[in-house]
Amino acid sequence: MRFIRMLLLPVLALTTLSAHADQKDVARLTQLLEKSQTLTARFSQLTLDGSGTQLQETAGEMSLKRPGLFFWHTDAPQEQTMISDGQKVTLWDPDLQQVTIKKLDLRLTQTPALLLSGDVSKISESFDISAKEAGGVVDFILKPKTKDTLFDSLRLSFRNGLINDMQLVDSVGQRTNLLFTGVKANEPIDAAKFKFAIPKGADVIQE
Numbered sequence: 001m002r003f004i005r006m007l008l009l010p011v012l013a014l015t016t017l018s019a020h021a022d023q024k025d026v027a028r029l030t031q032l033l034e035k036s037q038t039l040t041a042r043f044s045q046l047t048l049d050g051s052g053t054q055l056q057e058t059a060g061e062m063s064l065k066r067p068g069l070f071f072w073h074t075d076a077p078q079e080q081t082m083i084s085d086g087q088k089v090t091l092w093d094p095d096l097q098q099v100t101i102k103k104l105d106l107r108l109t110q111t112p113a114l115l116l117s118g119d120v121s122k123i124s125e126s127f128d129i130s131a132k133e134a135g136g137v138v139d140f141i142l143k144p145k146t147k148d149t150l151f152d153s154l155r156l157s158f159r160n161g162l163i164n165d166m167q168l169v170d171s172v173g174q175r176t177n178l179l180f181t182g183v184k185a186n187e188p189i190d191a192a193k194f195k196f197a198i199p200k201g202a203d204v205i206q207e
Helices: 008-035 112-117 120-126
Strands: 038-048 054-065 069-074 080-085 088-093 098-103 127-134 137-144 153-159 162-169 175-185 203-206
Touching: 008 120, 008 127, 008 137, 038 162, 054 112, 069 112, 120 127
Parallel strands: 098 203
Antiparallel strands: 038 054, 038 175, 054 069, 069 080, 080 088, 088 098, 127 137, 137 153, 153 162, 162 175
């Protein structure tokens, strides 16, 4: 998980046009995200270094519910579970028998999963957003406005109004690609999905 200045009237005119375009893209992304109050899906995740060499490949399942509820489980052999209850994020690593609990602060809300499940009305406060569309797929490029972020750019791709895939690029060129399958929106999700019971004997780290 990790992440644009001038002179006189002609430039000011171009800046104004760009701002209008950005607001249109922000409104469209907000609409698409708000359309899905819940989401469930399978995912496959591929991480590549700056030269394109594969570093890691994993798969798993996710569930999201607005605002701020989030479940992410990675399958064995690299099994991990991450859950947000809207106030804190809990990471369970069964191999280490370790639970890490973090407060849900601004830095964490800029992670991809919590972007999908969080308060989209504030998304333009943290990111510059642009969009392009081709063949029924809409791509949104999000660039953080501050330097203290987990990635340099994030692409969100929607097909038929649902999230299809994502790509994160960090400051050293490492890319993480996420492909979602079996996506279902606005179906009921048991509230227990977003609660974590600490296993007996587990080490607990509070951050």
